[in-house]
Amino acid sequence: MPEDGTTASPARRPVPFRGGGFIVRPQRIVGSVGLIALVALWQLGSTRGWISPLMAPAPSEVIAALVVIAQDGTLATHLLASLGRIGGGWALGTLAGLAAGLAMGIFSLARAVGLPVVSALFPIPKIALLPLLILWFGIGEPSKVATIALGTFFPTVIATFSGVDGVPRSLIRMAQSFGVPPARIVWSIVLPGALPGILAGFRITASIALILVVAAEMIGAEYGIGAFILQAGNLMRTDQLLAGVVVLSILGLLVAGTLSWAERVLLRWR
Amino acid sequence: MDLRLEAISHRYDALAVLDGVDLTARDGEILAIIGPSGCGKSTLLQIAGGLILPTSGRVTAAGAAPAGCLNPITYVFQDFALLPWRTVAGNVALALEHHPLSRAERGERVAAALARLGLAEFADALPRQLSGGMRQRVGIARALVVDPAVLLLDEPMSALDAQTRELLIEDFLGVWLQNRTTALYVTHNLAEALRLADRVAVFSRRPGRLTELVAVAVPQAERSGEAARLEIARIQDRLWELIRAEASAADREMADA
Numbered sequence: 001m002p003e004d005g006t007t008a009s010p011a012r013r014p015v016p017f018r019g020g021g022f023i024v025r026p027q028r029i030v031g032s033v034g035l036i037a038l039v040a041l042w043q044l045g046s047t048r049g050w051i052s053p054l055m056a057p058a059p060s061e062v063i064a065a066l067v068v069i070a071q072d073g074t075l076a077t078h079l080l081a082s083l084g085r086i087g088g089g090w091a092l093g094t095l096a097g098l099a100a101g102l103a104m105g106i107f108s109l110a111r112a113v114g115l116p117v118v119s120a121l122f123p124i125p126k127i128a129l130l131p132l133l134i135l136w137f138g139i140g141e142p143s144k145v146a147t148i149a150l151g152t153f154f155p156t157v158i159a160t161f162s163g164v165d166g167v168p169r170s171l172i173r174m175a176q177s178f179g180v181p182p183a184r185i186v187w188s189i190v191l192p193g194a195l196p197g198i199l200a201g202f203r204i205t206a207s208i209a210l211i212l213v214v215a216a217e218m219i220g221a222e223y224g225i226g227a228f229i230l231q232a233g234n235l236m237r238t239d240q241l242l243a244g245v246v247v248l249s250i251l252g253l254l255v256a257g258t259l260s261w262a263e264r265v266l267l268r269w270r
Numbered sequence: 271m272d273l274r275l276e277a278i279s280h281r282y283d284a285l286a287v288l289d290g291v292d293l294t295a296r297d298g299e300i301l302a303i304i305g306p307s308g309c310g311k312s313t314l315l316q317i318a319g320g321l322i323l324p325t326s327g328r329v330t331a332a333g334a335a336p337a338g339c340l341n342p343i344t345y346v347f348q349d350f351a352l353l354p355w356r357t358v359a360g361n362v363a364l365a366l367e368h369h370p371l372s373r374a375e376r377g378e379r380v381a382a383a384l385a386r387l388g389l390a391e392f393a394d395a396l397p398r399q400l401s402g403g404m405r406q407r408v409g410i411a412r413a414l415v416v417d418p419a420v421l422l423l424d425e426p427m428s429a430l431d432a433q434t435r436e437l438l439i440e441d442f443l444g445v446w447l448q449n450r451t452t453a454l455y456v457t458h459n460l461a462e463a464l465r466l467a468d469r470v471a472v473f474s475r476r477p478g479r480l481t482e483l484v485a486v487a488v489p490q491a492e493r494s495g496e497a498a499r500l501e502i503a504r505i506q507d508r509l510w511e512l513i514r515a516e517a518s519a520a521d522r523e524m525a526d527a
Binding site: 168170171173174175176177178179180181184188189192193195267268269270 | 341344365396412
Protein backbone atom coordinates (compact mmCIF):
# COMPACT_ATOMS: atom_id res chain seq x y z
CA MET A 1 0.00 0.00 0.00
CA PRO A 2 1.39 3.46 -0.89
CA GLU A 3 2.10 5.91 1.87
CA ASP A 4 -0.97 8.09 1.32
CA GLY A 5 -3.21 5.18 2.25
CA THR A 6 -4.74 4.52 -1.18
CA THR A 7 -4.85 1.04 -2.66
CA ALA A 8 -2.07 0.29 -5.10
CA SER A 9 -4.17 -0.92 -7.97
CA PRO A 10 -3.42 -0.88 -11.69
CA ALA A 11 -6.52 1.15 -12.68
CA ARG A 12 -8.58 3.58 -10.61
CA ARG A 13 -12.23 3.38 -11.64
CA PRO A 14 -14.45 6.47 -11.23
CA VAL A 15 -17.62 5.86 -9.22
CA PRO A 16 -20.43 6.38 -11.75
CA PHE A 17 -23.09 9.05 -11.10
CA ARG A 18 -26.42 7.33 -10.47
CA GLY A 19 -28.59 10.09 -9.01
CA GLY A 20 -29.97 11.67 -12.22
CA GLY A 21 -33.57 12.14 -13.32
CA PHE A 22 -36.83 12.18 -11.34
CA ILE A 23 -36.57 15.92 -10.80
CA VAL A 24 -39.24 18.13 -12.40
CA ARG A 25 -37.95 21.61 -13.20
CA PRO A 26 -40.24 24.47 -14.19
CA GLN A 27 -40.15 25.07 -17.95
CA ARG A 28 -42.25 28.22 -18.30
CA ILE A 29 -41.53 29.16 -21.89
CA VAL A 30 -41.90 25.64 -23.26
CA GLY A 31 -45.33 25.43 -21.59
CA SER A 32 -46.83 28.42 -23.35
CA VAL A 33 -45.09 27.49 -26.62
CA GLY A 34 -46.89 24.14 -26.55
CA LEU A 35 -50.29 25.77 -26.13
CA ILE A 36 -49.63 28.38 -28.80
CA ALA A 37 -48.37 25.72 -31.20
CA LEU A 38 -51.55 23.69 -30.73
CA VAL A 39 -53.78 26.67 -31.53
CA ALA A 40 -51.56 27.63 -34.49
CA LEU A 41 -51.80 24.09 -35.86
CA TRP A 42 -55.58 24.22 -35.55
CA GLN A 43 -55.66 27.61 -37.34
CA LEU A 44 -53.42 26.24 -40.10
CA GLY A 45 -55.65 23.17 -40.51
CA SER A 46 -58.72 25.36 -40.84
CA THR A 47 -57.29 27.82 -43.38
CA ARG A 48 -55.88 24.96 -45.46
CA GLY A 49 -59.30 23.30 -45.43
CA TRP A 50 -58.12 20.14 -43.58
CA ILE A 51 -60.71 20.76 -40.90
CA SER A 52 -64.35 21.31 -41.90
CA PRO A 53 -65.47 24.80 -40.75
CA LEU A 54 -68.81 23.31 -39.73
CA MET A 55 -67.22 20.76 -37.41
CA ALA A 56 -64.57 23.03 -35.87
CA PRO A 57 -64.27 26.68 -36.94
CA ALA A 58 -60.86 28.31 -36.97
CA PRO A 59 -59.64 29.86 -33.71
CA SER A 60 -59.82 33.26 -35.40
CA GLU A 61 -63.54 32.73 -36.05
CA VAL A 62 -64.13 31.64 -32.48
CA ILE A 63 -62.46 34.82 -31.29
CA ALA A 64 -64.49 36.87 -33.74
CA ALA A 65 -67.69 35.27 -32.44
CA LEU A 66 -66.56 35.98 -28.89
CA VAL A 67 -66.02 39.65 -29.76
CA VAL A 68 -69.47 39.88 -31.34
CA ILE A 69 -71.34 38.39 -28.38
CA ALA A 70 -69.27 40.48 -26.02
CA GLN A 71 -70.19 43.67 -27.87
CA ASP A 72 -73.92 43.06 -28.40
CA GLY A 73 -74.45 42.20 -24.74
CA THR A 74 -75.38 38.56 -25.31
CA LEU A 75 -72.36 37.37 -23.35
CA ALA A 76 -73.10 39.65 -20.40
CA THR A 77 -76.71 38.42 -20.18
CA HIS A 78 -75.75 34.75 -20.20
CA LEU A 79 -72.66 35.15 -18.07
CA LEU A 80 -74.49 37.10 -15.36
CA ALA A 81 -77.27 34.50 -15.27
CA SER A 82 -74.70 31.72 -14.77
CA LEU A 83 -72.63 33.64 -12.26
CA GLY A 84 -75.72 34.44 -10.20
CA ARG A 85 -76.62 30.76 -9.98
CA ILE A 86 -73.06 29.71 -9.19
CA GLY A 87 -72.66 32.45 -6.58
CA GLY A 88 -75.94 31.70 -4.83
CA GLY A 89 -75.65 27.93 -4.96
CA TRP A 90 -72.00 27.80 -4.02
CA ALA A 91 -72.42 30.23 -1.12
CA LEU A 92 -75.41 28.32 0.21
CA GLY A 93 -73.78 24.89 -0.13
CA THR A 94 -70.48 26.11 1.27
CA LEU A 95 -71.96 27.83 4.35
CA ALA A 96 -74.12 24.82 5.17
CA GLY A 97 -71.22 22.47 4.46
CA LEU A 98 -68.85 24.41 6.69
CA ALA A 99 -71.34 24.34 9.55
CA ALA A 100 -72.08 20.63 9.15
CA GLY A 101 -68.42 19.67 8.69
CA LEU A 102 -67.35 21.70 11.71
CA ALA A 103 -70.06 20.11 13.85
CA MET A 104 -69.02 16.65 12.66
CA GLY A 105 -65.39 17.40 13.39
CA ILE A 106 -66.10 18.57 16.92
CA PHE A 107 -69.12 16.69 18.29
CA SER A 108 -69.18 12.89 18.51
CA LEU A 109 -72.96 12.80 18.12
CA ALA A 110 -72.95 14.95 14.98
CA ARG A 111 -70.19 12.75 13.59
CA ALA A 112 -72.03 9.51 14.36
CA VAL A 113 -75.21 10.81 12.73
CA GLY A 114 -73.62 12.73 9.89
CA LEU A 115 -70.95 10.39 8.56
CA PRO A 116 -73.29 7.63 7.27
CA VAL A 117 -75.65 10.22 5.78
CA VAL A 118 -72.85 12.05 3.98
CA SER A 119 -71.27 8.79 2.80
CA ALA A 120 -74.59 7.62 1.36
CA LEU A 121 -75.54 10.89 -0.37
CA PHE A 122 -72.12 12.10 -1.53
CA PRO A 123 -71.73 9.66 -4.47
CA ILE A 124 -75.10 10.61 -6.07
CA PRO A 125 -74.44 12.78 -9.14
CA LYS A 126 -76.45 15.79 -8.05
CA ILE A 127 -77.60 16.61 -11.57
CA ALA A 128 -79.75 13.45 -11.31
CA LEU A 129 -81.73 15.22 -8.60
CA LEU A 130 -82.53 18.23 -10.81
CA PRO A 131 -85.86 16.75 -12.08
CA LEU A 132 -86.91 16.17 -8.47
CA LEU A 133 -85.80 19.65 -7.48
CA ILE A 134 -87.75 21.08 -10.43
CA LEU A 135 -90.85 19.29 -9.09
CA TRP A 136 -90.19 20.81 -5.68
CA PHE A 137 -89.15 24.32 -6.61
CA GLY A 138 -90.39 24.79 -10.18
CA ILE A 139 -88.40 25.27 -13.38
CA GLY A 140 -87.01 28.69 -12.35
CA GLU A 141 -83.89 29.72 -10.49
CA PRO A 142 -84.38 27.91 -7.13
CA SER A 143 -84.08 24.41 -8.61
CA LYS A 144 -80.79 25.30 -10.32
CA VAL A 145 -79.40 27.03 -7.25
CA ALA A 146 -80.46 24.07 -5.11
CA THR A 147 -78.69 21.63 -7.44
CA ILE A 148 -75.44 23.59 -7.17
CA ALA A 149 -75.89 23.99 -3.41
CA LEU A 150 -76.34 20.22 -3.00
CA GLY A 151 -73.38 19.51 -5.25
CA THR A 152 -71.06 21.76 -3.26
CA PHE A 153 -72.47 20.89 0.16
CA PHE A 154 -71.17 17.32 0.45
CA PRO A 155 -67.57 17.88 -0.69
CA THR A 156 -67.41 20.91 1.65
CA VAL A 157 -68.65 18.78 4.55
CA ILE A 158 -66.02 16.13 3.86
CA ALA A 159 -63.19 18.66 3.38
CA THR A 160 -64.11 20.58 6.54
CA PHE A 161 -64.65 17.46 8.60
CA SER A 162 -61.32 15.91 7.66
CA GLY A 163 -59.61 19.29 8.04
CA VAL A 164 -60.93 19.66 11.59
CA ASP A 165 -60.11 16.02 12.31
CA GLY A 166 -56.55 16.65 11.18
CA VAL A 167 -55.90 19.51 13.60
CA PRO A 168 -53.31 18.12 16.03
CA ARG A 169 -54.84 17.16 19.37
CA SER A 170 -51.70 18.47 21.02
CA LEU A 171 -52.57 22.04 19.98
CA ILE A 172 -56.05 21.74 21.48
CA ARG A 173 -54.57 20.25 24.67
CA MET A 174 -52.14 23.15 24.79
CA ALA A 175 -54.95 25.71 24.55
CA GLN A 176 -56.93 23.86 27.23
CA SER A 177 -53.89 23.90 29.49
CA PHE A 178 -53.88 27.69 29.25
CA GLY A 179 -57.60 27.80 30.09
CA VAL A 180 -58.69 29.02 26.65
CA PRO A 181 -62.52 28.74 26.47
CA PRO A 182 -63.95 26.17 23.99
CA ALA A 183 -65.48 28.71 21.58
CA ARG A 184 -62.15 30.49 21.34
CA ILE A 185 -60.34 27.18 20.79
CA VAL A 186 -62.61 26.58 17.77
CA TRP A 187 -61.98 30.08 16.44
CA SER A 188 -58.24 30.37 17.16
CA ILE A 189 -57.06 26.80 16.65
CA VAL A 190 -59.58 24.46 15.00
CA LEU A 191 -60.62 26.76 12.14
CA PRO A 192 -57.16 28.02 11.15
CA GLY A 193 -55.84 24.46 11.45
CA ALA A 194 -58.57 23.16 9.16
CA LEU A 195 -58.19 26.01 6.65
CA PRO A 196 -55.77 24.20 4.27
CA GLY A 197 -58.24 21.32 3.95
CA ILE A 198 -61.18 23.69 3.56
CA LEU A 199 -59.45 25.65 0.78
CA ALA A 200 -58.54 22.41 -1.00
CA GLY A 201 -62.26 21.58 -0.79
CA PHE A 202 -63.11 24.95 -2.38
CA ARG A 203 -61.08 23.97 -5.44
CA ILE A 204 -63.20 20.87 -5.86
CA THR A 205 -66.53 22.59 -5.19
CA ALA A 206 -65.72 25.47 -7.55
CA SER A 207 -65.29 23.08 -10.47
CA ILE A 208 -68.35 21.08 -9.41
CA ALA A 209 -70.39 24.30 -9.39
CA LEU A 210 -69.21 25.11 -12.91
CA ILE A 211 -70.14 21.64 -14.20
CA LEU A 212 -73.54 21.69 -12.51
CA VAL A 213 -74.50 25.18 -13.68
CA VAL A 214 -73.83 24.26 -17.31
CA ALA A 215 -75.68 20.96 -16.99
CA ALA A 216 -78.65 22.53 -15.24
CA GLU A 217 -78.85 25.32 -17.82
CA MET A 218 -78.81 22.77 -20.62
CA ILE A 219 -81.78 20.99 -19.08
CA GLY A 220 -83.95 24.06 -18.85
CA ALA A 221 -82.97 27.71 -18.91
CA GLU A 222 -83.44 30.71 -21.16
CA TYR A 223 -80.19 32.43 -20.21
CA GLY A 224 -76.86 31.14 -18.98
CA ILE A 225 -73.67 29.91 -20.63
CA GLY A 226 -75.00 26.35 -20.73
CA ALA A 227 -78.20 27.47 -22.44
CA PHE A 228 -76.20 29.63 -24.86
CA ILE A 229 -73.97 26.69 -25.85
CA LEU A 230 -77.00 24.43 -26.32
CA GLN A 231 -78.79 27.01 -28.51
CA ALA A 232 -75.64 27.55 -30.59
CA GLY A 233 -75.42 23.79 -31.10
CA ASN A 234 -79.05 23.56 -32.18
CA LEU A 235 -78.42 26.33 -34.75
CA MET A 236 -75.13 24.65 -35.81
CA ARG A 237 -73.29 27.86 -34.88
CA THR A 238 -70.11 26.05 -33.85
CA ASP A 239 -68.19 29.35 -33.68
CA GLN A 240 -70.54 30.66 -30.98
CA LEU A 241 -70.63 27.23 -29.33
CA LEU A 242 -66.86 27.20 -28.98
CA ALA A 243 -66.87 30.84 -27.89
CA GLY A 244 -69.11 29.74 -25.00
CA VAL A 245 -66.68 26.92 -24.21
CA VAL A 246 -63.79 29.40 -24.19
CA VAL A 247 -65.72 31.57 -21.73
CA LEU A 248 -66.14 28.54 -19.45
CA SER A 249 -62.43 27.79 -19.69
CA ILE A 250 -61.55 31.39 -18.77
CA LEU A 251 -64.06 31.28 -15.92
CA GLY A 252 -62.47 28.10 -14.57
CA LEU A 253 -58.99 29.60 -14.81
CA LEU A 254 -60.11 32.77 -13.03
CA VAL A 255 -61.63 30.80 -10.17
CA ALA A 256 -58.54 28.59 -9.85
CA GLY A 257 -56.32 31.68 -9.94
CA THR A 258 -58.37 33.39 -7.24
CA LEU A 259 -58.13 30.31 -5.03
CA SER A 260 -54.38 30.03 -5.58
CA TRP A 261 -54.06 33.66 -4.58
CA ALA A 262 -56.21 33.06 -1.48
CA GLU A 263 -54.04 30.09 -0.52
CA ARG A 264 -50.89 32.13 -0.93
CA VAL A 265 -52.23 34.90 1.28
CA LEU A 266 -54.02 32.81 3.91
CA LEU A 267 -51.55 29.93 4.12
CA ARG A 268 -48.35 31.95 4.03
CA TRP A 269 -47.34 30.18 7.24
CA ARG A 270 -46.88 26.82 5.53
CA MET B 271 -47.20 27.29 45.43
CA ASP B 272 -46.75 23.54 45.92
CA LEU B 273 -48.46 20.72 44.06
CA ARG B 274 -49.30 17.44 45.74
CA LEU B 275 -50.12 14.21 43.94
CA GLU B 276 -52.00 11.93 46.33
CA ALA B 277 -52.27 8.17 45.70
CA ILE B 278 -52.50 8.60 41.95
CA SER B 279 -53.35 5.42 40.03
CA HIS B 280 -54.27 5.37 36.38
CA ARG B 281 -55.17 2.76 33.82
CA TYR B 282 -56.01 2.85 30.12
CA ASP B 283 -58.64 0.12 29.83
CA ALA B 284 -56.78 -3.02 30.93
CA LEU B 285 -53.36 -1.36 30.99
CA ALA B 286 -52.25 -0.07 34.39
CA VAL B 287 -49.81 2.83 33.85
CA LEU B 288 -49.53 4.36 37.32
CA ASP B 289 -49.87 2.67 40.65
CA GLY B 290 -50.36 4.61 43.87
CA VAL B 291 -48.03 7.56 43.29
CA ASP B 292 -47.58 10.00 46.19
CA LEU B 293 -45.38 12.93 45.27
CA THR B 294 -45.15 16.59 46.23
CA ALA B 295 -43.44 19.31 44.28
CA ARG B 296 -42.42 21.70 47.05
CA ASP B 297 -42.70 25.43 46.70
CA GLY B 298 -39.77 26.83 44.72
CA GLU B 299 -38.08 23.56 43.77
CA ILE B 300 -37.52 21.71 40.53
CA LEU B 301 -38.61 18.13 41.02
CA ALA B 302 -37.40 15.95 38.18
CA ILE B 303 -39.20 12.72 37.32
CA ILE B 304 -37.11 10.10 35.59
CA GLY B 305 -37.91 6.56 34.62
CA PRO B 306 -37.82 4.15 31.68
CA SER B 307 -39.93 4.95 28.63
CA GLY B 308 -43.54 3.97 29.05
CA CYS B 309 -43.45 4.27 32.83
CA GLY B 310 -46.34 6.72 32.82
CA LYS B 311 -44.35 9.84 33.67
CA SER B 312 -45.97 11.89 30.90
CA THR B 313 -49.37 10.62 31.99
CA LEU B 314 -48.55 11.66 35.55
CA LEU B 315 -47.66 15.15 34.37
CA GLN B 316 -50.92 15.45 32.43
CA ILE B 317 -52.78 14.33 35.55
CA ALA B 318 -50.88 16.91 37.61
CA GLY B 319 -52.17 19.78 35.45
CA GLY B 320 -55.73 18.51 35.07
CA LEU B 321 -55.45 17.38 31.44
CA ILE B 322 -56.18 13.76 32.34
CA LEU B 323 -58.55 12.59 35.06
CA PRO B 324 -56.80 9.85 37.07
CA THR B 325 -58.58 6.54 37.71
CA SER B 326 -58.06 7.19 41.40
CA GLY B 327 -56.26 9.67 43.63
CA ARG B 328 -56.28 13.45 43.57
CA VAL B 329 -54.09 16.44 42.90
CA THR B 330 -54.09 19.40 45.27
CA ALA B 331 -52.30 22.72 45.30
CA ALA B 332 -51.55 24.96 48.26
CA GLY B 333 -50.00 28.36 48.66
CA ALA B 334 -50.31 31.70 46.92
CA ALA B 335 -49.72 32.28 43.24
CA PRO B 336 -47.40 35.16 42.28
CA ALA B 337 -48.94 38.56 41.61
CA GLY B 338 -50.27 38.87 38.08
CA CYS B 339 -50.57 35.11 37.69
CA LEU B 340 -53.11 34.25 34.99
CA ASN B 341 -52.71 30.48 34.72
CA PRO B 342 -51.35 28.94 37.93
CA ILE B 343 -50.44 25.53 36.50
CA THR B 344 -48.76 25.91 33.11
CA TYR B 345 -47.21 23.42 30.70
CA VAL B 346 -44.18 23.36 28.47
CA PHE B 347 -44.65 20.63 25.86
CA GLN B 348 -42.23 18.16 24.32
CA ASP B 349 -43.43 18.93 20.77
CA PHE B 350 -43.55 22.70 21.53
CA ALA B 351 -47.27 22.83 20.51
CA LEU B 352 -46.86 26.12 18.64
CA LEU B 353 -49.53 27.33 16.22
CA PRO B 354 -47.75 27.26 12.83
CA TRP B 355 -49.93 30.08 11.46
CA ARG B 356 -49.04 32.51 14.23
CA THR B 357 -45.88 34.49 14.66
CA VAL B 358 -43.67 34.06 17.71
CA ALA B 359 -45.38 37.03 19.40
CA GLY B 360 -48.80 35.70 18.35
CA ASN B 361 -48.06 32.31 19.87
CA VAL B 362 -47.05 33.87 23.17
CA ALA B 363 -50.06 36.18 23.09
CA LEU B 364 -52.42 33.20 22.72
CA ALA B 365 -52.04 32.52 26.43
CA LEU B 366 -53.29 36.03 27.23
CA GLU B 367 -56.06 36.63 24.70
CA HIS B 368 -58.92 35.24 26.77
CA HIS B 369 -57.96 37.34 29.78
CA PRO B 370 -59.32 40.85 30.25
CA LEU B 371 -56.10 42.75 29.68
CA SER B 372 -55.68 46.04 27.89
CA ARG B 373 -53.96 45.95 24.53
CA ALA B 374 -50.96 47.77 25.93
CA GLU B 375 -50.65 45.49 28.94
CA ARG B 376 -50.82 42.41 26.72
CA GLY B 377 -48.17 43.84 24.44
CA GLU B 378 -45.92 44.62 27.38
CA ARG B 379 -46.23 41.15 28.86
CA VAL B 380 -45.50 39.49 25.52
CA ALA B 381 -42.50 41.73 24.91
CA ALA B 382 -41.15 41.05 28.40
CA ALA B 383 -41.51 37.28 28.03
CA LEU B 384 -39.83 37.33 24.61
CA ALA B 385 -36.99 39.45 25.97
CA ARG B 386 -36.39 37.04 28.86
CA LEU B 387 -35.69 34.22 26.39
CA GLY B 388 -33.76 36.33 23.90
CA LEU B 389 -36.56 36.20 21.34
CA ALA B 390 -37.17 39.95 20.92
CA GLU B 391 -35.79 40.07 17.38
CA PHE B 392 -37.79 36.97 16.38
CA ALA B 393 -41.17 38.41 17.43
CA ASP B 394 -42.53 38.48 13.86
CA ALA B 395 -40.99 35.18 12.71
CA LEU B 396 -43.13 32.12 12.01
CA PRO B 397 -42.39 28.85 13.82
CA ARG B 398 -41.29 27.11 10.62
CA GLN B 399 -38.50 29.67 10.25
CA LEU B 400 -37.03 28.79 13.65
CA SER B 401 -34.71 26.03 14.83
CA GLY B 402 -35.94 23.51 17.37
CA GLY B 403 -34.18 25.30 20.19
CA MET B 404 -35.77 28.63 19.32
CA ARG B 405 -39.20 26.98 19.02
CA GLN B 406 -38.91 25.60 22.52
CA ARG B 407 -37.81 29.03 23.73
CA VAL B 408 -41.12 30.28 22.36
CA GLY B 409 -42.85 27.46 24.26
CA ILE B 410 -41.13 28.55 27.46
CA ALA B 411 -41.87 32.24 26.82
CA ARG B 412 -45.54 31.35 26.34
CA ALA B 413 -45.49 29.56 29.69
CA LEU B 414 -43.78 32.46 31.45
CA VAL B 415 -46.05 35.16 30.02
CA VAL B 416 -48.87 34.05 32.33
CA ASP B 417 -46.59 34.26 35.40
CA PRO B 418 -47.23 30.66 36.44
CA ALA B 419 -47.15 29.35 39.99
CA VAL B 420 -46.22 25.81 38.91
CA LEU B 421 -44.45 24.81 35.70
CA LEU B 422 -45.05 21.35 34.27
CA LEU B 423 -42.38 20.46 31.75
CA ASP B 424 -42.93 17.31 29.70
CA GLU B 425 -39.53 16.26 28.31
CA PRO B 426 -39.06 19.80 27.00
CA MET B 427 -35.62 19.10 25.56
CA SER B 428 -36.05 15.64 24.07
CA ALA B 429 -36.94 16.88 20.57
CA LEU B 430 -33.68 18.83 20.46
CA ASP B 431 -30.20 17.76 19.41
CA ALA B 432 -27.56 17.43 22.13
CA GLN B 433 -25.82 20.78 21.58
CA THR B 434 -29.05 22.77 21.38
CA ARG B 435 -30.20 20.99 24.53
CA GLU B 436 -27.12 22.06 26.47
CA LEU B 437 -27.61 25.69 25.45
CA LEU B 438 -31.31 25.71 26.25
CA ILE B 439 -30.85 24.03 29.63
CA GLU B 440 -28.48 26.83 30.66
CA ASP B 441 -30.91 29.47 29.35
CA PHE B 442 -33.85 27.86 31.12
CA LEU B 443 -31.90 27.63 34.36
CA GLY B 444 -30.92 31.30 34.11
CA VAL B 445 -34.57 32.31 33.69
CA TRP B 446 -35.73 29.92 36.40
CA LEU B 447 -33.26 31.20 38.97
CA GLN B 448 -34.84 34.67 38.76
CA ASN B 449 -38.26 33.49 40.03
CA ARG B 450 -37.73 29.93 41.28
CA THR B 451 -41.13 28.83 40.09
CA THR B 452 -42.14 25.41 41.41
CA ALA B 453 -41.51 22.95 38.59
CA LEU B 454 -42.22 19.32 37.77
CA TYR B 455 -39.74 18.31 35.12
CA VAL B 456 -40.22 15.01 33.33
CA THR B 457 -37.18 13.71 31.47
CA HIS B 458 -35.44 10.47 30.59
CA ASN B 459 -32.06 12.19 30.56
CA LEU B 460 -30.08 11.80 33.79
CA ALA B 461 -27.63 14.62 33.09
CA GLU B 462 -30.49 17.01 32.40
CA ALA B 463 -32.25 16.01 35.62
CA LEU B 464 -29.05 16.50 37.60
CA ARG B 465 -28.31 19.88 36.07
CA LEU B 466 -31.72 21.28 36.98
CA ALA B 467 -33.42 19.38 39.77
CA ASP B 468 -33.46 19.91 43.52
CA ARG B 469 -34.83 16.42 43.89
CA VAL B 470 -35.12 13.52 41.48
CA ALA B 471 -38.07 11.11 41.66
CA VAL B 472 -37.15 7.73 40.18
CA PHE B 473 -39.98 5.69 38.69
CA SER B 474 -40.23 1.98 37.99
CA ARG B 475 -41.36 0.63 34.64
CA ARG B 476 -45.06 0.20 33.95
CA PRO B 477 -47.13 0.33 36.06
CA GLY B 478 -45.15 3.36 37.25
CA ARG B 479 -44.39 3.49 40.95
CA LEU B 480 -42.18 5.89 42.83
CA THR B 481 -39.11 3.83 43.75
CA GLU B 482 -36.83 6.48 45.19
CA LEU B 483 -36.51 10.20 45.84
CA VAL B 484 -32.97 11.47 45.56
CA ALA B 485 -32.04 14.96 46.76
CA VAL B 486 -29.34 16.89 44.93
CA ALA B 487 -27.74 18.98 47.64
CA VAL B 488 -25.59 21.15 45.37
CA PRO B 489 -27.25 24.49 44.44
CA GLN B 490 -28.03 24.72 40.70
CA ALA B 491 -25.77 27.71 40.20
CA GLU B 492 -22.70 25.76 41.38
CA ARG B 493 -23.33 22.49 39.56
CA SER B 494 -21.30 23.15 36.46
CA GLY B 495 -18.30 24.09 38.64
CA GLU B 496 -15.25 21.89 39.20
CA ALA B 497 -16.00 21.26 42.88
CA ALA B 498 -19.46 19.86 42.31
CA ARG B 499 -18.54 17.55 39.42
CA LEU B 500 -17.62 14.61 41.63
CA GLU B 501 -20.73 14.82 43.79
CA ILE B 502 -22.98 15.11 40.72
CA ALA B 503 -21.23 12.16 39.06
CA ARG B 504 -21.72 10.11 42.23
CA ILE B 505 -25.47 10.82 42.26
CA GLN B 506 -25.69 10.10 38.55
CA ASP B 507 -24.10 6.67 39.05
CA ARG B 508 -26.52 5.94 41.86
CA LEU B 509 -29.53 6.97 39.74
CA TRP B 510 -28.28 4.88 36.84
CA GLU B 511 -27.99 1.88 39.18
CA LEU B 512 -31.59 2.46 40.21
CA ILE B 513 -33.07 2.64 36.73
CA ARG B 514 -30.72 0.44 34.71
CA ALA B 515 -32.44 -2.90 35.31
CA GLU B 516 -35.85 -1.31 34.91
CA ALA B 517 -34.90 0.43 31.69
CA SER B 518 -33.45 -2.77 30.28
CA ALA B 519 -36.58 -4.74 31.16
CA ALA B 520 -38.84 -2.02 29.75
CA ASP B 521 -36.80 -2.03 26.55
CA ARG B 522 -37.47 -5.73 26.03
CA GLU B 523 -41.19 -5.46 26.61
CA MET B 524 -43.50 -6.06 23.66
CA ALA B 525 -46.27 -3.56 23.11
CA ASP B 526 -49.24 -5.89 23.44
CA ALA B 527 -47.70 -8.65 25.55
